[in-house]
Amino acid sequence: MIEASNLTKRYPGGFEAVKDASFSISAGQMVLITGHSGAGKTTLVKLISTIERPTSGSLVVNGQNLSALGRSAIPHVRRHFGLVFQDQKLLFDRNALENVMLPLHIAGLPRREAIRRAQAALDKVGLLAREKANPIALSGGEQQRLAIARAVVNRPTILIADEPTGNLDSESGMAILDIFADFHRVGVTVVVATHDQSWIERYHPNVLRLAHGRVVE
């Protein structure tokens, strides 16, 4: 499903955030990308989710070589991913339901169908009762659950998250872990970048350890 070969990302100025990374993630796996701060976890997540383009090497996702992808094809590839960010990137000028409807709106779904699916996604993360609430009125954990609902509403094949529990207390963090595990159980490939070791103890996922931009395990 995800095949990386000698993947390198060099930023202007010469800094290499990811160096010669080669790894393989099969469909339905739950993979944790771990490492210290500055190890290259976020850059790797951005490369997989096409937010960043690799400087060299190849990255094949679902049979598509992302390194050779044209600019106009990128949005269509991104729709197969569910992205969850540490800072959630929620929109505070609309309510929870409307935030979750955004990917469906982009996909061109009729409004009624979009509402139905967005409510189902909110229900999965336990936020249906707060559908009319503005994200600013939600707690940190609820905001992260809302971000997960937005990520999964389009039924992605790969759920990618970057430090999803980074700003949460341990209880809220555990709740988020459980939600990711639920999606993994129904066959969704889950790729999470985190330095939170409790994930490994609780779910024993496959681990991709990074150090100074290189895959070390």
Next chain:
Amino acid sequence: MSAWLIQHRAALAAAFRRLWATPLNTLLSLLVIGIALTLPAFGYVALDNLRELGRNASGVQQISLFMSLEASRKDVGEIESRLRQAVGSQWRFVPKEDALKRMKSSEGMAEIVASLPRNPLPDAFIVEPADTEPAALEALRQEIAGWPKVAHVQLDSAWIKRFDAFLRLGKMALWMLAGLFGAGLVAVTFNTIRLQVMAQSAEIEVARMIGATDGFIRRPFYYFGALQGALGGLLAALLVLAALRLLAGPVGELAALYGGNFSLRPPGVAEMLGLTALGAFLGWLGAQLSVSLSLRKFD
């Protein structure tokens, strides 16, 4: 309904919502666009009316054809048949007897005419060509002058040339004015859209990350620009119409003082729709330029 159509409908609805969300800003923008389009549009209508006035004015753009004194009825018939063949020209025959009668009725002329041994006036034709361009009129004058038994052909070409030059000057000034105000309209839309892009940068960034295409992001701004321009164009058309309504009375009175019955021609439905469409196009152009520049930072 296809996804494409749903997205267009949603973009149009979003554009309406944005216009409605800030009524005062919308009103001010529409006034600026409306006034910017009103000035050249009013100039266009004024020139059009002036052209019509020139066409209708007595003696203007007419050719007077005077037969020689010895021309017979047969010669007059020959000229009539030639005029009949002259495509698009209207004409009327003025017999020399009628001309003499008219002269006699003029103040102080009755005694002079009575003292004449015979009618000194020739038969004449007043020709009103369809093509009133100075060059075409001059060509027709020369052609008529070559016809048999035609003694004199009179065309006030100097007046026509002056009038035509004035109209051309007016037209050119109008184009320059239209270009300037059109650029102003594009600039107004450009700035409005730039501010909107800045205000919605969070939404644009998130939408891009979760799979929005360029078209999806740009579309609502294009609709907004076109909609704002169209409404401004419509406002301009209504302002021109209102101005002509106000001027119709005084212009009619002025024309009556000169013995005419000229009335201002208001813009037709096609012209009003044209102005609306022009506003929409310029608004879309401003949005297109603004979005292209403003969205670069999201690449």
